[in-house]
Amino acid sequence: MRYAQLRAFHHVALAGGFSRAAELLKQTQPSVSDQVRRLEEAHDVLLFDRSGRRVRMTEAGEGLFNLTKSFFEVEEGIAAYLDRNRAAVTGRLRIVADSAVHVTGAIGRFRVAYPKVAISLWSGNTEDVLSRLRSYDAEVGVVGNTGHAPDLDQMDLGLSPIVAIAAHGLIPGEPKTIAFQDIVRWPLVIREPGSRTRARLEAAAAEAGVTLSPVIEVEGREAMREIVASGAGLGFVSEAELGHDPRLRKIAIIGGELMMAETVVSLRARRDVPVIRAFWGALT
Incomplete structure (x- = not known):
């Protein structure tokens, strides 16, 4: 395995093709293709699927790309370290x-x-x-x-409380607060798995013995806000991220220790x- 072969592979993966990689490396396309081919032959592995119009990494190629990203970043870091006293951050x-x-x-x-x-x-x-x-x-x-x-x-x-949000008119009387155990009286619009807001809600529900049964599960904060603004149910967001949307009301949640850091x-x-x-x- 030679440095030039790894460098050629990395730039093909980075650029998404041999022609663009050759431009970045200021080499000819046949030279770049040859370096990658030699790397594949030396290790009996296929790094790119060349069957279609576009070059795509194989599973082995994706694994190697994850390694070369850190490898060449270290190289850039060494150069930056040596030049630190004379070069601006770019x-x-x-x-x-x-x-x-x-x-x-x-x-x-x-x-x-x-x-x-x-x-x-x-x-x-x-x-x-x-x-x-x-x-x-x-x-x-x-x-x-x-x-x-x-x-x-x-x-x-810093810390910010999680609050409920709702469209005007969803909850009669439009209260400014709601008890945590009472949120299940209304349709719930919950973020996708992986959301920390959802994780905090589920943890608080488990501690309180409350079962959360969302009517809608939605990916992304902005999509959740739009669904809630349509009147579909209660949503939840960190107060620091609430912003200003005249379609939505903020409702403070009492109990549950719902804080986001x-x-x-x-x-x-x-x-x-x-x-x-x-x-x-x-x-x-």
């Missing part, structure tokens, strides 16, 4: 968040301090966030109630990646 910062509201200030400060860094912001539940971080598909995540995770660096952003996380193994280190600096 590159890209990928943030995946269960709610971006908690880090908008830090993103603004980071953008001012490091204008040469391209920022991407995606949404996802906690499972999505942690999966992307651990597969090196994001640098920073924002999640709720992660618990102890030895592979992560974490910074708590929002936390910024990144992989401990990647703490010396320049853009990650710089973003942590923007948080404080």
Whole structure:
């Protein structure tokens, strides 16, 4: 196995094709194809399915790509370390968040301090966030109630209560509060498995001996809000993420110890990646 072969494979996987990889590497397409073919032959493994119009990674290719992502990031980190005293922070910062509201200030400060860094912001539940971080598909995540995770660096952003939300007129009298055990009197609109809001609700229900039977299970916070705004039932969200929507009413929940902690996380193994280190600096 040669470095050039791994590098060719990595760029084909990264670019999604041999032609684009050749452009990135400033090589000819036959040269890149030959390097990948030699890697496959040397280890008797098929890394790409070339049968269709597009090149697709095989299962073995996807496994190797997960390794080469970290391998070549270490190489970039070495170069960045050696150049740290003379080079500005550049590159890209990928943030995946269960709610971006908690880090908008830090993103603004980071953008001012490091204008040469391209920022991407995606949404996802906690499972999505942690999966992307651990597969090196994001640098920073924002999640709720992660618990102890030895592979992560974490910074708590504070606590926020979970509140119920409902369309106007769903509950007669439009009360401002509702007892936790009474939420089951109304149709429930619950987030998908992997949502920390859902996990906290289910944990509180188990402690209180309450059975939650959602009429609708929906993926994503915004989709949940739209379903609730239609009058379909009660939804649940962290108060910090409530925002302003004139279609919805906030109802405080009494009992149940329903609190959400929002936390910024990144992989401990990647703490010396320049853009990650710089973003942590923007948080404080």
